[in-house]
Amino acid sequence: MSAPKQVIFIITDTQRKDMVGCYGHPDMKTPHLDKLAAEGVRFENAYCCTPVCGPARSSLFTGMFGHSNGSWSNCMPLGDNVKTVGQRLTDQGVHAAYVGKWHLDGSDYFGLARCPDGWDPAYWYDMRCYLEELSAEDRLRSRQVETNQADDLTREFTYAHRCSNRAIDFLTRHNGEDFFLVVSYDEPHHPYLCPKPYSDMYRDYEFPKKQNVWDTLEGKPAHQRVWAGPDLAQNKDALRITLPDFLGCNSFVDDEIGRVIEAIDKSAPDALVIYTSDHGDMLFSHSLNNKGPAMYQENTNIPFIVRWPNHAPANQVGTGLISHIDVVPTVLHALGVEPAPVLQGQNLLPMFESPAQAINDTVFMEFHRYEVDHDGFGGFQPIRACFDGRYKLSINLLVTDELYDLQEDPEEMVNLIESAAHTEIRNRLHDKILDWMNQTRDPFRGYYWERRPWRTDARPATWEYTSFTRQREEDELYEPRQLDYDTGLEMTAAVRKKKPPHLQDNPPT
Template sequence: MSRKKQVIFIMTDTQRTDMLGCYGNERMITPNLDRLAREGIRYDKAYTTQPVCQPARAAIFTGSYPHSCAGWSNCMGLSDNVPNIGQRLSDAGIHTAYVGKWHLDGGDYFGLGRCAKGWDEDYWYDMRCFLEELTPEERYRIRQMESIEKYNITEDMTYGHRCADRAVDFIEKHRDENYFLVVSLDEPHGPHICPKKYVDLYEDYEVPIKENMKDTLENKPEHHRIWAGEEYLKVCREDFSLKPKEFLGCNTFADYEIGRVIDAAEQQEDAPIIIYTSDHGDMMYAHSLTGKGPALYEEIVHIPLIIRGLGQGVDTNPVSHINLAPTIFDIFGVPIPKMFEGRSIWQEVLNPQARCNDYVFMEFGRYEVDHDGFGGYQPLRGVYDGRYKMVLNLMTSDELYDLEKDPQEMVNLIEKPEYEEVKKRLHQAILDNMYETRDPFRGYYWEDRPWNRRTEFKTWDSRLMTRQRENEEYEPRQLDYGTGLPMTAAVRKKGESDAKFAEK
């Protein structure tokens, strides 16, 4: 722990684990992130809560699952009664600053250009702020991949570089304060804009063709086949090759900008703690799919996570973005709010051999509100226990994979009777999590599945429970409907407090 409690939280967008050298791909040029991994703790089984930009960020920056804070789709503003962690930490006396992509205000991809509650307005710099510095011609050019060569894109023209500039300025000016600084890069997300020299590093690089890039999806959910379509199923052809030089070049450019922030931090007498992650990955034709969407395949949900400044090693236990907010609060010594839906992995940070999560949970609601496409509403809930991954696809069919035997998730085991105990255990874990977190989409339809007929709660009243929120730091304690008095227990049988105060 540094003399001052200082944490720099760095994140990228659409950066898969195999896009970092430290996660085993020696062809990737990411020296700064690789150095963080050598000097810190690398988490080998870290997962996003939802493989979409806004929902992933919602979990990180509110401590709540996307379904709990109305962040379950891009372009939806979060619930007004869900404070972000900047507001909570600021109210606890920590200087908080957010530089970079926010994507939580409902203001389409770029944001509204308005500082969210709790963060230092002098450093707020979402993508709308960046674009409004440019002329209309410059805005257009910076969104076209062809501009890399056509207009000789330089570092100072990019969003990532200007974010790093502000982050370095903050670090230098606030070295004597307790602070929480977020540096949120849009890179390497499309349109993959960066100086040409980074693209040239991958001029001759071809992505190795894995078995799951030839997946014809026969035993997979129907919506995966619709997503793939005839165009994307071309990956099964022998002549298929993938050369994403701009994407990977921008990936190395992001590493360079992150290096500038790390270098500035290391100029301090006591270097701040650095936490690094990415929001989600990209399918890149795995399972014949592109982008991200309503699936929980490893390519889009298994994300990089590194913490430097609290020890060294490799942690092989399952962890989640939902664990980050309470862990950050533990680092600062701030009480963890009841509203946080994940547990702190502080003990695991101190000892990577410890295991804080029996399961990590993932979900999907909708990809985008502004656009009709991307499959529309595709509700799913999933769980991973470190070996097995289960996915409940409410409107199609379900999935079960053994990642130890089948790391590329080719064989769907959901109909295999020999996995009966595993299926029931994971199914129960998903249901318990949905009810414990007040999932607004919970109901009997998640319980009664073709491979596990559970009908005990297939009634209109379901589990006959009341589950109210506890957010006393920012609002009065909620009242019981039947008595008008403050609730005594947030989770209780429906109507049980009525009897307690009933006239005799």
């Protein structure tokens, strides 16, 4: 009898790479994640798809970018015809369970307390489920940072602990099955709820300032200066970055992850374990705070650790490019399910087994809006970006574009978008972005992304743009093959040239 195929996916919220000790930051107390990395592979160049919670998660759990799956802003739901990895696995006989923050049902921050199709309802536990267990008074306490200093705050009160409990129960009861288990923590996101001693661990600690804290944003996009606001003129020499609750919660969630890993070691010791975070946080780099419409490393370059006994080597570092868009096809392959054509990422299993191997030569990122519920947070800020391991190009549709050489300028201080010496590199990356937008059927694509002020060889603006039609190709388990508008028959090719109206045999009059 063959051993069961098992994958556990652990995700935190707003955890920068430099908040994990094994990434070269020993002041950060994350012993369980450090141990996981020592037993597996720590990847240095992993990137989220969108640096804000909901859209980042939408890509992680559908294998499609936010512009394709419908959830391109917080509080926007997935499209009706978009299938999650849970649905795809359940329909192939693999047990799928999701414990923790979801943020993809189009509701508020906390969710609807309703299990979506494809996930085991016995283990569904979004943040509304948690709040419904609390009294009105305790709900308020759970949303206040000041609660961390209460002597009666216990780990049992926290969302993280209750998520861990459910994950441990699943591992104990279902260890003989093929399964995919997601453990999705809200921590260390605000309000940073954590009991003592974690809430006191960093009371006297000053987070190190990177050189880009002094960035004046000259030659940078205008929206970044608006975002920075008064912080741009702040005396950065006098600035002290103190984050006792945030960093305390960071160490607390590591401890909760440790509880889950201990249960994995007992119940599913050979399982593939993948850990990451949904995005980072600016923390005063480039005079910015929070996450949002900027593709700087602090925002997009996230921790990514894999442990896979008998497959992935131990205590290795991988430097190849990884995107969160690759998680779904990778999980499907690990569980023996063929990915559907509609998925937009790559299978990373060969990279897990041989960390020196490269799967991606470029990763792509995007931004639209922080949250549909809010008028603020900069409103609509459409961005498409790519990174090839050295150069990063961001097309900020409404403002100035950006190009950075991370080999020479790792803190992204000098915008090279107008540099004549970098014309060939810039244009090559720009072409990659345009091709990616077309290939992924980006609904926002069009000639305006190509006709940037610095792109002197851009094609003239035309209503037809490329003149291609690009139809959706889904697994026929979920929908029949689409029909060709011109014939009414099944399309022979999903991507094909389409004649503009004035060139058709019988143009409209």
